[in-house]
Amino acid sequence: MKLSARNQLKGTIVEIKKGAVNGIVVIELPDGQKVSADITLNAIAELDLAVGQTAYAVIKATSVMVGVDE
Template sequence: MKLSARNQIKGKVVGVQKGQTTGHVRIDIGGGVIVTSSITNEAIDDLALKVGDDAIAVIKASDVMVAK
């Protein structure tokens, strides 16, 4: 699949937790960094996401905030 988003980070799923309508998917992208995404339960099911799967965190945002 090709996407216009350039921020695509490969990793491994280390957690999938469903809620009432949305769930959280945790992706280990290496170096001790975990990216957490909030997506619908339907998307989790459609992608058949489970711990141990290879996945790509695709980040598309109009703003990036920096704090120090």
Template sequence: MKISARNSLVGKILSIEEGSVNNEIVIELAAGVEITSVVTKKSCEQLGLVVGGNAYAIIKASNVMVAVD
């Protein structure tokens, strides 16, 4: 796979929570470090995503917001 995005993080799929249209995918990047993404059910099926499988979390954004109380 070649991609221009610089923030490509590989990990193991911990869970897939199926919704009526979208699925919530939780990927463990390192012990105790998780990232969650929402993708369409169709994309989930086409990518062959399964719990325990490996996947990349690819982050492409022009900015990242940070907030505190």
């Protein structure tokens, strides 16, 4: 797999929560942090996603916001 996105985080799928149209896929990274993505149920089926499977969280953003505590 080759992508232009530079933020490609490899991990393990630890949870898939299916809704009516979309599902939330949770990927645990090697350091224990978790990243979640809201994707269509069709995408979950087409990618044949399952808990325990290795997957990548690919992040391509045009802007990033920064916040601080008051």
